[in-house]
Amino acid sequence: MNEPASKARGASGRRVDRALVIFEAIVALTVVAAIAGRGHDPASVVFFVFAAGAIAATGWFLLRMFTSLQDRALDVAGRIEDRERAQLEAEKSILLQGIKEFEADAGTGKVDDADYEHLRKTAEARAVEIIRRLKAKDDLYAEKARELVKKKVGARPAIAEPIAKGAKVLPELREGVPYAHAKSFDDTAAKLVVTADRGLCGACGGDNAASSNFCTSCGRPLLPEAA
Structure with missing residues (x-):
């Protein structure tokens, strides 16, 4: 059997089924509205019918909207029966x-x-x-x-171009950056000035423990130095 033709017939059959369900729902709503409108004038019955149809149409479009958010093509967790x-x-x-x-x-x-x-x-x-x-x-x-x-x-554009390997970006990053933050791009050691049980980074002034090996503010290696 020709697979594309089979798929086309299957899609056509599903459209017919959906149309039949919609038609049956409209007929059912019309009957319900007519029963509910007994004892009222024709204008009220017509109003009930149109109101029921509007509610049904709204529910249908909302259902279509929410189901369209699910991409079934990517749902590979549930495999087709093999x-x-x-x-x-x-x-x-x-x-x-x-x-x-x-x-x-x-x-x-x-x-x-x-x-x-x-x-x-x-x-x-x-x-x-x-x-x-x-x-x-x-x-x-x-x-x-x-x-x-x-x-x-795959066809979506990249958010940003990747940085080429070996590209020099640190000078540009340092421009306009406060001193303490700019120093975070530098891995040269700074002196750790120890006072009591605390230590101050000699580069950015960040507060650290006396036994710290790296500054928690700028990331530089710390060399202990008594105050």
């Missing part, structure tokens, strides 16, 4: 359980060594093959997920 994968998982579990039983039977002498080796090697070979096929499926899922992400966000 019958082959389920069969492989079941067979793998049976094989692994069988290998354990072979080992138990060999340990109790229920099977001879030659039969045990043959059964174990056959089961292990098949289990390894299944594990490889499952891994290939996982890799395929991951690749599809990456392609979807690239398709959705």
Whole structure:
């Protein structure tokens, strides 16, 4: 079957289903409004019908708006049902359980060594093959997920150009920056002036513990110096 044609027919069918649901909802609202408007004049009944239709339309558009915020294409947590994968998982579990039983039977002498080796090697070979096929499926899922992400966000412009490796940006950053902050771009050591149990950075005057190795304000290495 032609896949694009099948998808087109499926989309067309879903549109027809939605249209049918909307039509049924409008008919139901009309009936409810007519019943509620019994005993009132025709103008009141017409008003009830239009009010019910407006409420239904508002609810429909709000539902469409909220559902459109969810990008189902990126929802790869719930995988599409894969019958082959389920069969492989079941067979793998049976094989692994069988290998354990072979080992138990060999340990109790229920099977001879030659039969045990043959059964174990056959089961292990098949289990390894299944594990490889499952891994290939996982890799395929991951690749599809990456392609979807690239398709959705790859075309967006970058917020800022990355800084080239080795680019000299510190001089520009220092321009117009207060002294203490500008010194944070400098890794040369500063003297730590110790007074009682506290220490002052000789570069920015920041308050630090007497045992500090780096200034908490400007980040410079500190060299202790008694006051």
